[in-house]
Amino acid sequence: MRTDITLLHPPSYLYFREEKRKFGPISDVIPSTPIFDMYPYGFFSLATYLNKKGYRVDLYNVAARMVLDESFDVNRFVEKLDADVVGIDLHWLVHAHGALELAKKIKQERPDITIMLGGLSSTIFHREIMEKFPWVDIIALGDTTEPVVDMLLDHRSRGKSLESVPNIAYREGKNIKVNSFSYVPKDISDYSIDYHKIFSSLFHASEPFGWIPFANFIEHPIGAILLYKGCRYNCLACGGSSYTYRKYFGRRELAFKSNDAILKELSSIVDHIKIPVFLVGDIQLLGRERAEDLIRKIKSEGLQFYGLFMEFYTPPPLDLIEKLTSLDTEVYFQISPESHIEEVRRFYGRLYGNDRLKDFVKGSIKLGAKRVDLYFMVGLAKQKLEHMETFSNFIRDIYREVPENERKRIDFFISPLAPFVDPGSLAFDFPEKFGYRIRARTLAEHVELIKNSLDWREMLNYETEFMNRENIAQATYIGAKALTIMKKEQGILEEDEAEKILLKLNQSYSEDIRGKETTDLRDLYPSEPLYNLIDEKRSEVLIMAIKKSLGLE
Ligand code: SF4
Known part of the structure; x- marks a missing residue:
C-alpha cells in the first residue's frame, strides 16, 4: 500500500559493497558498522507522531539491509518504492554521500516521489543542498x-502552498524558498516514542525486519530514550554543543520531556520489547529535582529492566550514584574523559580533573554499578603522540582505585575522532583558535572525501596542530593495544578474544565490515540476542516477526 511517507536510512557510502575499504576503528565504540547503519532516534519519534496523526508511515534501514543481505538490490528496492514522500536522514555528516546518492537514484527512477532530507547536518548545509x-x-x-x-x-495532500509551513527549505518552480525558522519547542513530551506501537506496526510491513535500528540489533539489541535535546557544554568538535544548537538550530535552552513521558517511553521498551535501555544524555542536566523525581517514579512503577546504560558528561556526585544504583536492575555507567591528560581534556571542554574521575569510578563500583566504562578519544586539540606513553600507567592507576576482585567491572575504550569534526562545532567554525586544520568545509567536499577515501585515515576532515592523520591513527592503535592487553590481564576479555583483536591491530586496518577492529562488540554493550530475551506471552508481535524473519514459520 502506498505510504504517505517512507523514512529511509542510507549507508555512509552507497557503493561500499563494490569496493574494498580499510574501515579501521571509525565506528568501534558505537553499535553501527563502519558504514554507519544506525539511524537517528528521531526516526522513531517521527514515525510514532505521524502514525498517531493517521498517516501511513514506513521505515526502512537501507544501510542495515545492505550489510545483512548480499542479495539486497538497492535499484530494485527503489523501483518498488511506493510512497508519496521519501524522508532520508542527513543528521550525521558521515551520511553525506549515501543520503544524496540514494536521493538522486530515487529521483531518477521515481520522479513521482517527493524527496525530503532532515537532520542536523542537512539543516546546517540546507542552502548548499538546495x-x-x-x-x-x-x-x-x-x-x-x-x-x-x-x-x-497535510498541505501537500490538500494542494495548499507550503509558505506557511515553518522550518522548511523547498523548491517552488525554479526558486528556492526558505521559510521562517520559528519552531523550536521547549517541551518535547509530545514527541515521545511508543516503542510497542511502532514496532507492532512496522513488523506488519512486508519485511518484518526492514526497520531494524542497526545491523547488529538482533544479536545485540538495545533501545534508546532521549532525555532532552540540546546541551549545556561546548566540547570543541561536537555538533550537538550549546554553541551549535544556539547558532544553527535556534535553540537557546534545553528542550525537556516530562518525567511521565520518559516513563511511558521506558515502559514501552521494557514491558514489551524487553531489551536493555540506553538513556541518551546526562541525567544531571535534568536538574536535581527532576532527576530525583524520575528515579523515584521509575522505582514506584516497578519497571523490570534488562540492563540500564547511562552516560555522564561530568562525574556525578556520590548521592546521585547511590540513587541510580539502587534501581532494581544492572546499571552501567559511561563517561568520556577523552584524554588522560587533564589539560587536553579541559581544553576540549570536559571540565574536570583526574581526582574527580577516580572518585567517580571508585564510588560507582563501591555503590554497586554493574560496570563503569571510560571512553578516550584521539584527535583532540593539544593532544600529542607522546601522550600515549603514559596512557597505560593512567589506566593502571584507575584500576588501583578498586579492590582487585572488582577490577573486571571497569572497562576502557579508545577511538579516533572520526571521520569528521562535526560541522557547526567550535572546532569547525574556528579551527585556528582551537588547534585544528579543517580539510573540507562544504558539503560537496565531504561527499568527495567519503567517496574517494579507501582508507579511513584519508577520510578524516581534520588534522590538529600537533598530530597529522597518520599520528592520529598511530596513537589510536597504541592506545587500543594497551587497553586490549590490560583487559586480558583483568579477565575482561578472554585470551582468544584479546589475541584476535591484537592480531587485527598488528595487521592494521581491517576490511571486515561486521567486526570491530579495536574492541569486541560483546564487550561494548553486554546483551543477549533478541531471541533469548523474549517472553512469548508478552511479546507476541516480536516473537512472530523474529520467527518469520528466521524462516521458522
Ligand atoms: S560531546 Fe560535549 S557538547 Fe557534545 S553533547 Fe556531549 S557533552 Fe554536549
Whole structure:
C-alpha cells in the first residue's frame, strides 16, 4: 500500500559493497558498522507522531539491509518504492554521500516521489543542498520536525502552498524558498516514542525486519530514550554543543520531556520489547529535582529492566550514584574523559580533573554499578603522540582505585575522532583558535572525501596542530593495544578474544565490515540476542516477526 511517507536510512557510502575499504576503528565504540547503519532516534519519534496523526508511515534501514543481505538490490528496492514522500536522514555528516546518492537514484527512477532530507547536518548545509543537489525537493530544518512534517504532508495532500509551513527549505518552480525558522519547542513530551506501537506496526510491513535500528540489533539489541535535546557544554568538535544548537538550530535552552513521558517511553521498551535501555544524555542536566523525581517514579512503577546504560558528561556526585544504583536492575555507567591528560581534556571542554574521575569510578563500583566504562578519544586539540606513553600507567592507576576482585567491572575504550569534526562545532567554525586544520568545509567536499577515501585515515576532515592523520591513527592503535592487553590481564576479555583483536591491530586496518577492529562488540554493550530475551506471552508481535524473519514459520 502506498505510504504517505517512507523514512529511509542510507549507508555512509552507497557503493561500499563494490569496493574494498580499510574501515579501521571509525565506528568501534558505537553499535553501527563502519558504514554507519544506525539511524537517528528521531526516526522513531517521527514515525510514532505521524502514525498517531493517521498517516501511513514506513521505515526502512537501507544501510542495515545492505550489510545483512548480499542479495539486497538497492535499484530494485527503489523501483518498488511506493510512497508519496521519501524522508532520508542527513543528521550525521558521515551520511553525506549515501543520503544524496540514494536521493538522486530515487529521483531518477521515481520522479513521482517527493524527496525530503532532515537532520542536523542537512539543516546546517540546507542552502548548499538546495543549490547544488537539485534532486532534493524539501529539507526539514531544526532539531524537532514532527509537527513540521505533519503540516507539510497535510498541505501537500490538500494542494495548499507550503509558505506557511515553518522550518522548511523547498523548491517552488525554479526558486528556492526558505521559510521562517520559528519552531523550536521547549517541551518535547509530545514527541515521545511508543516503542510497542511502532514496532507492532512496522513488523506488519512486508519485511518484518526492514526497520531494524542497526545491523547488529538482533544479536545485540538495545533501545534508546532521549532525555532532552540540546546541551549545556561546548566540547570543541561536537555538533550537538550549546554553541551549535544556539547558532544553527535556534535553540537557546534545553528542550525537556516530562518525567511521565520518559516513563511511558521506558515502559514501552521494557514491558514489551524487553531489551536493555540506553538513556541518551546526562541525567544531571535534568536538574536535581527532576532527576530525583524520575528515579523515584521509575522505582514506584516497578519497571523490570534488562540492563540500564547511562552516560555522564561530568562525574556525578556520590548521592546521585547511590540513587541510580539502587534501581532494581544492572546499571552501567559511561563517561568520556577523552584524554588522560587533564589539560587536553579541559581544553576540549570536559571540565574536570583526574581526582574527580577516580572518585567517580571508585564510588560507582563501591555503590554497586554493574560496570563503569571510560571512553578516550584521539584527535583532540593539544593532544600529542607522546601522550600515549603514559596512557597505560593512567589506566593502571584507575584500576588501583578498586579492590582487585572488582577490577573486571571497569572497562576502557579508545577511538579516533572520526571521520569528521562535526560541522557547526567550535572546532569547525574556528579551527585556528582551537588547534585544528579543517580539510573540507562544504558539503560537496565531504561527499568527495567519503567517496574517494579507501582508507579511513584519508577520510578524516581534520588534522590538529600537533598530530597529522597518520599520528592520529598511530596513537589510536597504541592506545587500543594497551587497553586490549590490560583487559586480558583483568579477565575482561578472554585470551582468544584479546589475541584476535591484537592480531587485527598488528595487521592494521581491517576490511571486515561486521567486526570491530579495536574492541569486541560483546564487550561494548553486554546483551543477549533478541531471541533469548523474549517472553512469548508478552511479546507476541516480536516473537512472530523474529520467527518469520528466521524462516521458522
Ligand atoms: S560531546 Fe560535549 S557538547 Fe557534545 S553533547 Fe556531549 S557533552 Fe554536549
